[in-house]
Amino acid sequence: MQIGIVGLPNSTKTTIYNALTHSQEQTAATSSGKVEVHTAMVEVPDLRVDRLSEIFQPQETTYARVQYNDVAGLRVGVGQDGGLSGQLLNAVAKSDALLHVVRAFEDEHIPHPEGSVDAIRDLADLEFEFLISDLQIVERRLERLEHDLSRKGIYPERPSDQAEFDLLDRIKDALEKEVPIRDLDFSLSEEKRLRGYQFLTAKPALIAISVGDTGSDDPGDYSNYQHNHSDVVCIHGALEMEIAQLSPEDAEIFLEEYGINEPGLNRMIRLNYELLGLQSFFTVGEDEVRAWTVPQGANAVEAAGAIHSDLARGFIRAEVVSYQDLIEAGSINEARKMGAVRLEGKNYIVQDGDILNIRFNV
Numbered sequence: 053m054q055i056g057i058v059g060l061p062n063s064t065k066t067t068i069y070n071a072l073t074h075s076q077e078q079t080a081a082t083s084s085g086k087v088e089v090h091t092a093m094v095e096v097p098d099l100r101v102d103r104l105s106e107i108f109q110p111q112e113t114t115y116a117r118v119q120y121n122d123v124a125g126l127r128v129g130v131g132q133d134g135g136l137s138g139q140l141l142n143a144v145a146k147s148d149a150l151l152h153v154v155r156a157f158e159d160e161h162i163p164h165p166e167g168s169v170d171a172i173r174d175l176a177d178l179e180f181e182f183l184i185s186d187l188q189i190v191e192r193r194l195e196r197l198e199h200d201l202s203r204k205g206i207y208p209e210r211p212s213d214q215a216e217f218d219l220l221d222r223i224k225d226a227l228e229k230e231v232p233i234r235d236l237d238f239s240l241s242e243e244k245r246l247r248g249y250q251f252l253t254a255k256p257a258l259i260a261i262s263v264g265d266t267g268s269d270d271p272g273d274y275s276n277y278q279h280n281h282s283d284v285v286c287i288h289g290a291l292e293m294e295i296a297q298l299s300p301e302d303a304e305i306f307l308e309e310y311g312i313n314e315p316g317l318n319r320m321i322r323l324n325y326e327l328l329g330l331q332s333f334f335t336v337g338e339d340e341v342r343a344w345t346v347p348q349g350a351n352a353v354e355a356a357g358a359i360h361s362d363l364a365r366g367f368i369r370a371e372v373v374s375y376q377d378l379i380e381a382g383s384i385n386e387a388r389k390m391g392a393v394r395l396e397g398k399n400y401i402v403q404d405g406d407i408l409n410i411r412f413n414v
């Protein structure tokens with residue numbers, strides 16, 4: 053799973069990327085305008101994994117991971133001219149979700165590409181570029197489909213073309229009213245059909261308001277952005293980057309001094325993960341405590357397959373205990389005595405935080 057960090061030039065994307073990934077990419081007061089993409093994997097912080105590690109004392113502890121892509125600044129106007137193009141479009145389009153960074157702090161030493169700081173305007177401007185980019189793709193495809201459908205007499209009838217036409221026509225209507233695709237409801241088959249297009253406004257989006265060192269932590273102070281599959285958080289980019297570059301011990305002291313429970317980044321990573329429709333289940337033991345990633349709604353066989361295809365192929369049953377029950381019991385054996393360990397079949401829908409032991413036979 054990949055998350056693309058997008059935003060206007062100089063909106064502090066790389067600063068936040070460095071904080072997220074403990075990288076040291078160059079940040080600058082003046083945007084270089086370079087078309088480049090940085091990429092790194094990030095562990096999804098999870099206090100449950102920490103607790104399970106304390107109980108099982110495993111050799112290894114493995115967190116869920118997602119990839120972040122730091123995409124070069126997108127200028128107002130990039131959505132025109134046939135949509136985003138080249139490397140930038142690629143980096144954004146192949147991302148499964150967006151982290152849209154919006155600058156909301158004043159700093160006379162850091163020029164703003166639009167000449168002034170205005171988070172609501174900037175957010176709307178880039179969203180508009182994404183809408184335009186999607187709209188152009190939709191229009192081009194509709195033209196092709198219209199052409200094909202008008203020749204029905206010549207070619208055998210293709211009902212799927214008509215279904216696709218109707219779907220894209222509905223999307224076109226929405227985009228023309230400046231409604232992002234993520235606000236529309238789709239059937240499963242429609243969703244499948246849409247996947248290939250990689251529409252930008254269909255991607256789940258987390259809006260990160262970059263509030264500077266002293267800005268408020270309440271997103272409502274900056275924006276009233278309200279759409280499906282999206283959320284808004286505030287982030288102290290420079291501060292978070294500093295914390296990320298400290299040793300874990302120093303970071304703890306730093307957080308304590310500022311009265312912060314946990315870095316704001318951790319919350320941001322978790323929100324991104326949830327917006328992607330992902331959830332974690334765990335496997336536990338002396339060798340390893342590990343978080344695995346499956347889509348919300350996945351069944352036990354799909355969960356088994358996330359671990360290894362053999363486990364899905366030879367699936368017999370899953371032993372399941374909820375995280376809460378295991379913590380209360382203190383060990384698997386105690387949980388078993390309490391009757392909290394269940395045997396579930398193939399169609400069991402995995403719940404976030406389930407601890408699974410797959411029984412299989414290959």
Ligand SMILES: Nc1nc2c(ncn2[C@@H]2O[C@H](COP(=O)(O)OP(=O)(O)OP(=O)(O)O)[C@@H](O)[C@H]2O)c(=O)[nH]1
Nearest residue numbers: 061062063064065066067079080081083125264290
């Ligand atoms: N005052 C202040 N400056 C910040 C903060 N976060 C980042 N900056 C500065 O803002 C400038 C731009 O940050 P970058 O992270 O390079 O921005 P960017 O969006 O990656 O820029 P491009 O990739 O060129 O589009 C740098 O000089 C950063 O040091 C912050 O929280 N407060």
Ligand SMILES: [Mg+2]
Nearest residue numbers: 065066124125
């Ligand atoms: Mg940058």
